[in-house]
Amino acid sequence: MNKVVLQAQGLTKKFGSLTAVDELSLDVYQGEVFGLLGPNGAGKTTSISMICGLLEPDAGSVSIHGLPVHGGQVEAFTRVGVCPQETILWEKLTCLEQLEFIGEMYGVSRKVARQRGEELLALLGLSEKRDKLSATLSGGMKRRLNVALALVHDPEILVLDEPEAGLDPQSRVLVREYIRSLAKKKTIILTTHNMDEAERLADRVAIIDHGVLLVVDTPEELKRTIGEGDVLELEIKEISPEQAMAAIEEALPDLSLRSEQSAAWQSPPPQEADRFVVENAPRDDMVSLRGINIADKLPTIINAIQRAGGQVGEIHLRANTLEDVFIALTGRRLRE
Amino acid sequence: MRFLSVLRKCAREQKRDLWILGLSLAFAPLFVFIYWMFTGGNVTTSYGILVINHDVGITLSDGSNLKSGEEAISAMEVLTFKDGSPILRVKSITDRPAGEKSLRDRDATVLIIIPPDFSQVIAEAQSGETPTTTLEFVGDLTNPYYTVAAVMAITALDSYTVSMTSEYRAVELLETALGGSAARTEFEIYIPGLFVFAVILIMFQAAMMVARDIESGTLQRLKITRLTAFEYLSGTTTWLVLIAVVTILVTFATAAAFGFRSQGALWIAILVGIITSLSIIGVGMIVASFSKTVSQAFVIANFPFGFFMFLSGAAFPVPMGTLFTIAGRDISIVDILPPTHAVAALNKVFTLGVGLDGVIYELCALSLLSVIYFAIGVWLFRRMHLKA
Ligand SMILES: Nc1ncnc2c1ncn2[C@@H]1O[C@H](COP(=O)(O)OP(=O)(O)OP(=O)(O)O)[C@@H](O)[C@H]1O
Numbered sequence A: 001m002n003k004v005v006l007q008a009q010g011l012t013k014k015f016g017s018l019t020a021v022d023e024l025s026l027d028v029y030q031g032e033v034f035g036l037l038g039p040n041g042a043g044k045t046t047s048i049s050m051i052c053g054l055l056e057p058d059a060g061s062v063s064i065h066g067l068p069v070h071g072g073q074v075e076a077f078t079r080v081g082v083c084p085q086e087t088i089l090w091e092k093l094t095c096l097e098q099l100e101f102i103g104e105m106y107g108v109s110r111k112v113a114r115q116r117g118e119e120l121l122a123l124l125g126l127s128e129k130r131d132k133l134s135a136t137l138s139g140g141m142k143r144r145l146n147v148a149l150a151l152v153h154d155p156e157i158l159v160l161d162e163p164e165a166g167l168d169p170q171s172r173v174l175v176r177e178y179i180r181s182l183a184k185k186k187t188i189i190l191t192t193h194n195m196d197e198a199e200r201l202a203d204r205v206a207i208i209d210h211g212v213l214l215v216v217d218t219p220e221e222l223k224r225t226i227g228e229g230d231v232l233e234l235e236i237k238e239i240s241p242e243q244a245m246a247a248i249e250e251a252l253p254d255l256s257l258r259s260e261q262s263a264a265w266q267s268p269p270p271q272e273a274d275r276f277v278v279e280n281a282p283r284d285d286m287v288s289l290r291g292i293n294i295a296d297k298l299p300t301i302i303n304a305i306q307r308a309g310g311q312v313g314e315i316h317l318r319a320n321t322l323e324d325v326f327i328a329l330t331g332r333r334l335r336e
Numbered sequence B: 001m002r003f004l005s006v007l008r009k010c011a012r013e014q015k016r017d018l019w020i021l022g023l024s025l026a027f028a029p030l031f032v033f034i035y036w037m038f039t040g041g042n043v044t045t046s047y048g049i050l051v052i053n054h055d056v057g058i059t060l061s062d063g064s065n066l067k068s069g070e071e072a073i074s075a076m077e078v079l080t081f082k083d084g085s086p087i088l089r090v091k092s093i094t095d096r097p098a099g100e101k102s103l104r105d106r107d108a109t110v111l112i113i114i115p116p117d118f119s120q121v122i123a124e125a126q127s128g129e130t131p132t133t134t135l136e137f138v139g140d141l142t143n144p145y146y147t148v149a150a151v152m153a154i155t156a157l158d159s160y161t162v163s164m165t166s167e168y169r170a171v172e173l174l175e176t177a178l179g180g181s182a183a184r185t186e187f188e189i190y191i192p193g194l195f196v197f198a199v200i201l202i203m204f205q206a207a208m209m210v211a212r213d214i215e216s217g218t219l220q221r222l223k224i225t226r227l228t229a230f231e232y233l234s235g236t237t238t239w240l241v242l243i244a245v246v247t248i249l250v251t252f253a254t255a256a257a258f259g260f261r262s263q264g265a266l267w268i269a270i271l272v273g274i275i276t277s278l279s280i281i282g283v284g285m286i287v288a289s290f291s292k293t294v295s296q297a298f299v300i301a302n303f304p305f306g307f308f309m310f311l312s313g314a315a316f317p318v319p320m321g322t323l324f325t326i327a328g329r330d331i332s333i334v335d336i337l338p339p340t341h342a343v344a345a346l347n348k349v350f351t352l353g354v355g356l357d358g359v360i361y362e363l364c365a366l367s368l369l370s371v372i373y374f375a376i377g378v379w380l381f382r383r384m385h386l387k388a
């Protein structure tokens, strides 16, 4: 059983009539990368601010190794490093100077802070800018320095609010690799809008919307259980796609025809396993099916088509993604 | 020591804003220069004094005549600036309404009325008795030259009567014990105010330096490190006090270069300046507590600035009623303004040559105000910006 290092219980924050975070409870385990996902305004930053002690919750509590974060336990803080969503730098200090300064603020000696600062600059590709004022860095470089500032005091828990925002692909890979390299030694909580990033990095993800925690699980488990499932597209030879479809329907009793696609998008029913829908095929000679773990049924389907006298040509399988899970849970509507 | 790190951070940030530092350092010396030009430097103004001499004189036991009224007038006439030009232009008149008219027209600055028994009182005092009489000073108090001229005249009259009566003060003057202020140029008289002005300007630096961390969000970062308001503000304050010291030294050097001479020890003036800057910076921290941005801090800082400049006596004398009295001192509402005490102390040191013991009251008042303002600043800052 994994050790819980950070525990949030019933965290609630209201801004006037708006409940930004509503009774959020989370356990974060030692050494894991925990992804916090949610649409704009879902309450991720607010949650993180409460977790790292920047914001006083209206209700609920956070503890790190059992030490309460709110209520003056200084010890709990030095174990956490925070990379805020916004780039926050001392414009009039050089890259190294601010790393040194923030390190000292966390109680690290100047010498050690300096040394760690230099290491971090090297790791994040900023060595050349060591003695340049942060105001003169490019946007992406500032973001990288923003990440570095969370790490000088070698925190045990790292909280990153959208660390990849505004980075070019090279920097994104760099930062991601760096986070991954830390993952073994540290506990990492990160928010992102990049599902790809979350899928690659996170051991577990939580999806929140309107301040409410919807699910927490591994990306694999979420993909296996939530969303509209994988999409299977088959090229049908010898017989018509309609004939093939009839054969498949016979073989898969749970198959149902999607009546209206757009309606389905708007109110996505969390699908149960083994329920499949027929999609509009991309070509005239194809059939398209969608369902959770449909790939498991591939032999049955091919068998049915062959028994009906047909042959299967190309096979396309597009796996269910975390993005599909996300959209299924939070809908397609834009957040204002 | 996190406060030292904050101090170093402030110094580094300032290093990148050298021109701002230069500008604020140059400000007060620039004004010293401007005042020097406007007052003509060593060129001195002489003040018009009108005298109505009612003194009837007295024949002493040895048969000689004592005309103290006339002698007092001569005592005023012999006062000169260092360059030998007279400080007071004394004119005898007989008609009081006419004299008052020329005061109103500012043809003259002070009207002095010598009582009929002036010689007699002095003579009696010489023979050991203790009579008194009163010299009346009439003047337009809104005339900025009045105070200066009155001080000069009193100095002369007082030293005359004291010399005649060997320390027994037979004549009651409006303000006593202001001796030693003779021979100041007009330029020199403005210098204490300018020193205080130089220190007051630090308040803007203080408020804006802190507001920069608020505006850019970097304070949030510091908040996560659990930096305390005290550590943060004391680190910043220490840096600003260093700037204040440099400002004071530069201002003094400039003034000295233009002919300013302090009667008292310079280190006492610097001590006054440092303690004043502490309380001023405390006010700057209060300003920062109410600010979210640098420009807000600037606008808000103008309020205390106005009070400091116009109500403390830094720019001109303020007549203020007494609120209460502590240990024989009248405390008025302007005593909560640090510059009030700073101006008083610097005047004593620069003009009257007073030593440390002479400004103990002001130093205590300034220290107390520093502690109070700084404590309020820390408290407010924690509430407004460091609370989760
Ligand atoms: N200081 C505040 N005052 C008032 N409302 C706030 C404040 N901070 C956040 N909110 C509101 O709380 C809600 C959640 O905001 P939050 O920043 O936590 O969202 P988020 O999930 O981080 O979004 P994003 O992905 O855009 O960063 C939003 O509706 C936001 O407008």
Ligand SMILES: [Mg+2]
Binding pocket: A044, A045, A046, A085, A161
């Ligand atoms: Mg956010």
